Amino acid sequence: MSEELKKIAQNAETSMKKAINHLEIEISKIRAGKASPSILEGINVDYYGTPTPVSQVGNVQVLDSRTISIQPWEKNMLALIERAIMAANIGITPQNDGIQIRLFTPPLTEERRKELVKKASAEGELSKVSIRNIRRDHIEQVKKLQKDGASLDICKGAEEEIQIITDKHISLVEKHLESKEKEIMTI
Numbered sequence: 001m002s003e004e005l006k007k008i009a010q011n012a013e014t015s016m017k018k019a020i021n022h023l024e025i026e027i028s029k030i031r032a033g034k035a036s037p038s039i040l041e042g043i044n045v046d047y048y049g050t051p052t053p054v055s056q057v058g059n060v061q062v063l064d065s066r067t068i069s070i071q072p073w074e075k076n077m078l079a080l081i082e083r084a085i086m087a088a089n090i091g092i093t094p095q096n097d098g099i100q101i102r103l104f105t106p107p108l109t110e111e112r113r114k115e116l117v118k119k120a121s122a123e124g125e126l127s128k129v130s131i132r133n134i135r136r137d138h139i140e141q142v143k144k145l146q147k148d149g150a151s152l153d154i155c156k157g158a159e160e161e162i163q164i165i166t167d168k169h170i171s172l173v174e175k176h177l178e179s180k181e182k183e184i185m186t187i
Helices: 002-028 075-088 110-147 152-185
Strands: 044-047 050-053 058-064 067-072 094-096 101-104
Touching: 002 110, 002 152, 044 075, 067 075, 075 094, 075 101, 110 152
Parallel strands: none
Antiparallel strands: 044 050, 058 067, 067 101, 094 101
């Protein structure tokens, strides 16, 4: 019976790690005034009827700290890439010169920095809620085993272990948010 409880705790930890990985991906998309190809992640272009990531239809380069260049491998993709970037609403207007598309990241104002911190905090809250839901689901599994005849002491120990894992992952979320806020607010 304790093998099942160990497996439940391991599954909880695995699920919580996935929530942390998702948070890392989402807050990496929040730009902090520096040009980064990661802001183009999740933007797909209609490439002959197939939604394809921008990075797979052209060469994406960071020219300097504020400029990203996208040079498509096919000229006819310029307008499609430009439309996809506009539709993604990333807060940058693409500049199409007929050969390549340039994205100029504007310097961040204090107000915009605060908005980005709020956005990062919202992502952090979503991660915390996800982690707490994982905790709840796994503790319910432990209680079900307890009803099926598992020892009360062993089940309480499993619940405490799941709570320790939860606390560890919640503090990881806090650390990620703290470092992202520091990155955003640094001028």
